[in-house]
Amino acid sequence: MKPRLGSALLFLLALFPFAFLLLLSVSQRWVYPDLLPAGWSLRPWGDALGRGDDLGVALLTSLLIALTVGAVGTLLGFATARRLSLLPRGRRWLRLAYLPYVFAPVLLAACLQFYFLRLGLSGRVAGVLLAQLFIVYPYAVILASSFYTSRLRDMEDLAGTLGATPVEVARTVSWYLLRGPLAIVFFQSFLISWFEYGLTLLIGVGKVATLPLKVFQFVNEANIFYAAMAASLLVVPPVLLLWINKRLLFVTR
């Protein structure tokens, strides 16, 4: 009985931020030392829906970018992890994947903006995709490599020796063993892209209006109730993604 209680408490604790955001988004005048706000209002949500078209476009842009970056990053990440694991000095090559992290993403964007402007890629979705891939890809490679262990490769080799074609190996052995990790890497890559602000702002020059850009517009409006509403908008899609993906993400066998 006791362990269940602990887990339930942990679950409630994890729910609290979301509940708090939703509550704050319909509040008014939350002044110290009141524990609860002095008024309630749906105005932030009304205003958000009033700007509906705008937010709809932002939502779609964000989804397009995050899904693309997530998928491309994950596939390239695993492909590279596999490729590196086959190289004689694979682990040594892998170290280079850490190199992009010597820059904070915002600073990397600041230092690369010149090239993006020069190539006419700034202010375009293609430019933002590429720039986000610079951040996501090395991360995906590192994460994928930590799952792509020698044990997995041995099993792939074993299947190959037993006569399976590379496609069959990928479809059966690798997929069976890697779908959890694949889902995790995809989810992480998706999230990095979904939440990316500074880099998108600098490379997209504000023209590629992703949801975080719209959301921070609200946050910058100094009104915590609007900010809470906007934050809710930003966190709901990943929660849905979690829910949809739970079968894959939560493998525990």
Added chain:
Amino acid sequence: MRGWWIGLLLLLLACGEEQDTSAGELPADWDGIVAAARGQTVDWMMWAGDPLINDYVTSYVAPTVRERYGIELNVIPGQGSQIVQLLLGELEAGRERSEIDLGWINGETFYQLRQIDGLYGPWTERLPNARYIDFDNPFIGTDFQQPIAGYELPWGNVQMTVIYDSSKVATPPRTRAELLAFVRANPGRLTWPTEFTGLTFLKALLIDIAGGGQALSGDFNEADYARYSKELWAYVNQLKPYLWREGRTFPETLAALHQMFANGELWFTMSNNDVEVDNKIGEGLFPATARAYVPDFGSIQNSHYLGITRLSDDKAAAMVVANFLISPEAQLRKADPAVWGDGTVYALDQLPDSLRTAFQNLPGRVHAPQRAAIQANALQELAPEYMIRLAEDFRTQVINR
């Protein structure tokens, strides 16, 4: 197989710079400009930090210029520093066309953009509606002591106010001495942000120390600055132990300041927009007991402006949009406190009677002070170097001590 990524790279490069379409000279007459503007898209980078302002632009200005002039107005959220950073980057990268056409700028941004030659001009005298603008008013025709010289168009005019909670502060401090006495009696309730608004507050104190009024007008004067800023830091350091967090840190943004005022942690906040107190009470953010005032030592009054980028591809459309923004219709609507409450840049005494009456009959302010009442305490913006120095020295002389 091996070459596929090279293909990808080439593809990315290929969809790069689009062809320059409508460079070339602008038509000589206004009708020609309006005709050329049709079908163009104006990318307008502006501060999008207020729901009322955003609403004014997206639900009024954008649909109107689309309907009347066939211009697509695309708002890109971004403050002055972002405009400067982007234009600087574009010039460094040797771009031939800018990502933005129109910018909402003022003082320090104007100064920086002129430094890097990022602005197109002179253009403002070509606009038919510019005839109503009060260019002779030093609060409008001069920006941070710099002549605007046709490179930026006055669009709105505001004065800084200090906002306080009247349920906690019975009589707000009006002089430097009263302010010091007040924070001594009520420690931890006052602070200001390190950004533009806070620096504007410091400027008012600096001018007061220098003797008030026009004391520091004109170009930056090193000797004056050295003398008066020394006194300013001595005064601020007297306040420091009684400020929020004993003055060891200051909020980085105005948004943070507003939030702490809204939740009761602070008793004061400040705003560069004199009508903001009404707006924020209306939004349910500030308590209904919030009030705004201008201390006896005065506060900075300044204008905000519109600039067209030198590398803009759609200068004609940018001008038509700018002309609409300074039209009687748009100015009147903007001045309504229920819409935004932004002060007009018109010379009211030179307007046709009907228009003047319309401005005078605008619905009143509720808790924001009347403009006429605070005009006497209005201080002009100082030369941009003062702000650069204040920002730096505030760090070294106050925060880091």
Added chain:
Amino acid sequence: MRRRGIPWLFLLLAVGPVVLGLGYALLYSLGLVGLLGRGFTLEHWGAVVRSADFWGALGLSTFIAVVTITLSTALALAAVLRWQEHTLRGLRTYAFYLPLALPATVMAFLIFQWLGDAGLLSRLAFALGLTNSTTDFPSLINDRWGTGIIVAHTLMATPFLTIFLANLYRSERVREVSQVAATLGLPPGRVARRLVIPLLLRQGRSTLLLYAVFVFSSYEIPLLLGSQSPAMLSVLTIRKLQRYNLADIPQAYVISVLYALLLVAVLLLWLGWSRYRRNTALHEA
């Protein structure tokens, strides 16, 4: 089936941007490029190296990264040791996955609302009669030790690291290994200390280091929860890049270059250290 040679795509995507970016930053910091550059100068480097702001920022960023990663790794290890291969099961799965949906900015906003002087905790303290005013409540955000920043990052890192370590636990068959050890008579405490923890830390060290670097580089969280001075490095850099003095821009690039060099040094040291560890392990074996 096994292809040898150089992994070009990897080099292009992982190394290319850094080299290009670093090159540009270096040239800019030396006054060799940039609209306002006036030819080669070391003036900007001097200004940064002499400034107390830079060293303060470096110290604070390091401190926060080390404390955060230590705290959250300890918490994550505790969770994995407690629940073992059942860590991600039932309600717990949601408890650990849900926080991943909170981005840094939202987390910073939440901590501001919870730990601020007039935040939820302070109101609770008032309701319980522990404090009489906002000024009685200890400063947990915008303080010089970065308490709020550390709390925010720890709340974000712990669930992530728990999931990561729990997955490692499964993929490395730690359960089986510990069972073997237990069968051989090792007491559970020693199994955890001598076997499970070292195994997880060794397999996960890359990710742990990477997360520490993330914290070190963070921007949105310290922007809202940090103190003016010292500020964290990203905040200081962007401040130099975007504030009023255009002449400060090269300094931002100096910091970027120094920052990159410093992290390269850390990475090299870490690689050297892990190679040393591996070699000694081989010798012992």
